[in-house]
Structures are given as structure tokens and as C-alpha cells.
Amino acid sequence: MMRCALSVAGSDSIGGAGIQADIKAMAALGVHAHTVITAITAQNTCSVKKIQPVDTEMIEAQLDAILSDSDVKAAKTGMLYNGDIVKVVTEVLEDEHFPFVVDPVLVAGVGDSLASEDLVKALKRHIIPVCDIVTPNRYEAEALTGMKIDSEDDVRRACELLGKEGTTVYLKGGHMDSKNVVDTLYNGAEFIRFEYPRLERAGHGGGCTLSAYITANLAKGLDAVNAIMRSREMIQESIANMYVIGKGDKVVDPAVRMMQDPVRNDMLNDVNSAADRLVRILPKDWISKAGLDICFAMPNASSIRDVASIEKGISVSGGRIRKNGQARFGIQNQLSKAVLTVMEHDPEQRAAVNVMLNKDVASIIEEVGMTELSVDTGKDPAAATSNAIRKSGSVPDAVVFKSNGNRGAIVILGKDPKNVLEKISSIL
Secondary structure, three states: OOOEEEEEEEOOOOOHHHHHHHHHHHHHHEEEEEHHHEEEEEEEOOEEEEEEEOOOHHHHHHHHHHHOOOOOEEEEEEEOOOOHHHHHHHHHHHOOOOOOOEEOEEEEOOOEOOOOOOOOHHHHHHOOOOEEEEEHHHHHHEEEHOOOOHHOOOOOHHHHHHHHOOOEEEEEEOOOOOOOOEEEEEOOOOEEEEEEEOOOOEEOEEEHHHHHHHHHHHHHOOOHHHHHHHHHHHHHHHHHHEEEOOOOHHHHHHHHHHHHHHHHHHHHHHHHHHHHHHHHHHOHHHOOOOEEEEEEEEOOOEEEEEEEEEEEEEEOOOOOEEEEEOOOEEOOOHHHHHHHHHHHOOOOOEEEEEEEEOOOOOHHHHHHOEEEEEEOOOOHHHHHHHHHHHHHHHOOOOEEEOOOOOEEEEEEEEEOOOOOHHHHHOOO
């Protein structure tokens, strides 16, 4: 039987948040979404035009219809709108044995209110004390705690107040004034910080999508901490792949993981094909004793998990060049780290091959019209590379790495493995 999760939330007419986002997010994780609609909204990417709350009897009937028939593994609430709806939903969910997540929605991403005057009080009194996880942003946490949140100490105090009844708190840091986004998880015993690069402002549906991911992961059997960790990685991808549907905010992509699976498979094929070609065309003296790597990063890659490379690389063994494994994502190697560094300066340069530099290659690079940048790696190759690119003002075709002043290796950069192979062929 397929795993099922429940979303109790409002309907978003533009389809970027609320119930619509929850269905897509849960489906992206292979979980079937049951839905209880608490309110009908007339909204778009610019504003919320009108809200019609659903009668509490109808909400209770929806809950009963689902729970009497399906083996629900986890649930979440989003827009509850008023105190009466909070009470009805709490009375039902607190008696169930599955975990449930509260996303305390107060304001739409476009800035318009999605709450009546009594909602904050009802959330604090009824549902937050009995839920398993609550996922407020900065402004929601301020409303629920009655305190201003400006520092890390404030964040911790707010988490303690929200989690005083045993609820796990995940306070999102997207609205804090910091270089990176720092989220804080508090489970009554410890604080865990999650730090991610700040992308453009999270668009329509970001909070709904994250809480839906968490709920789906709970439904799949993960504990709270691991469900949150995996979901946070996914929402980073969803924000990085936002798209335009209207005149206002962009919309996060809850289904990005489903869409990326074919992309990832194509990338693995590209890396494997390029590695096979390198085995055929490279001179043995281009490959060091440590071997050669080739890698290819996802668009908007943020970690090694988004970079494909050959397991155990390419090496010379028994006088022959050999590919020692197949392409996969997440292999820890210096080349993948170098590509992630380069992408911070030019996101289009997503592929690379590292070869041992012999005395003729540098001059040939210049002869064929390729650009070159020399880097003295020191103790931190990534930082040295970044600094050198920043000073030069552009990303070159090749980066020559030095160690203690000696030329040691060269990294050929390109938009994809085919582009890198073209550059290598021009040097040979």
C-alpha cells in the first residue's frame, strides 16, 4: 500500500502555495497527499484578493472521511485562518498516533494576511503544544512569542518558548539579516544550526513546500531531525529552481526533485561517455599517480551531492589507462570542490577535468587561444582559486595549480563534459 500523508490547509487559486504546493511536494517524495481544505483564497503572485473560510462542520467531515478510510502516516497543517478551525483540527489530530507538523501560516508571501485576529492565540493555546514539529519563520515566531528576534540569543529564546511543551521547533532564518541563511532546530535537548547559501528571496509557496517535504519524510519513517535535514536540502533546490507564472513573486518548484531525476541520469551518461573518451585519447603522462578526475555539476549546485564524477577516477595501471568505476553523484574529491568554487563566479562553468601539467601544455594553451590562470594553492585551494578569479575578473579556460611555487596540475573548465573534451582535443 502506498504511504499517505495529510495536508490540512487553504487552497491557493494561483497554484503556487497551500494545498496545491503540498500535493506536488509530497508527490515528489513518492507520498500520496490527502487534503482537507480549510479556506478558499482568491490570490495570485501579487496579492490575496479574498478569503472564504470553510465551515468547521465541513472541515471535520473531510477529516473523518480520510481518517476512517486511510492509514495516514503523518499530517501537516498550513493556513488554518481562525480560532474555530484551529480547535476542530486540534481535537481530531491530537488523538491520532501519527506525527503532525504545524506550519503557522499568518501572512502570504506577497505580504497579505491569511489570518483572523484570534488565530495567533488559538495556535499558541491549542495546536502548537500538541504537535510534533512547528516551523515558523522569523515574523511568525515573533507573533507567537511576543518578542523581537534580532540575534542568535533571541532565536534560542524563541525556540525555548515555542517548544516548552515538548514540541520540536524549526525556526527558519530566511528573514534574518545574515549573509547565509541560518535555520535553528530545537528539540528540547539541543540546538542544531543549518546554514545554507542565501539564494534569491524565497518565492510563493516556500514555507508550505518545506513543511510538506518534512511531513512526507515523516510518513516515510524518518525521525524528526532527519526528516528536517533532508527536507531543508530539497527546499534549497526548490528555491534555486523558482519559475515565473505571473506578474509578482516567483513560485518555488516543489516537484524539482522529480524533474531532476532524468536530468541527473543524462548527466551521469555524459560523464561516463566523456571518461571513456579520455581513456582513448589522453597520453599517459597527462595522468598523475593520484589519477585523473572528470566532474559535472547540476545547475545551481550547492554541495558535492550535486556533482557527478567517476568513482575512483581514471588512472594508469599496468601501462594502460583505465576508468576505475562509473559516474555517480556525491563523490568527495578536490575537482568537484573546485567546480563548486568556480560556479560561484560563473554558474555556466559546470564541468572540469584535472590533468598533470607537463612543460609543453601551458604554451599550447596560449597558442590555441585559451585563457589561463595560475593559482598558488597554499593551505586552502578553494579560497585561493576564488581569490584569483575575483582578481582577474573572469573565469579562464584553464587553471594551473602551483604548490610551493611549482607547477603541478591543470584543470580544464567548460560548460559540460563535451565542451571540456573539445578544449582538451585542441591542446593534444
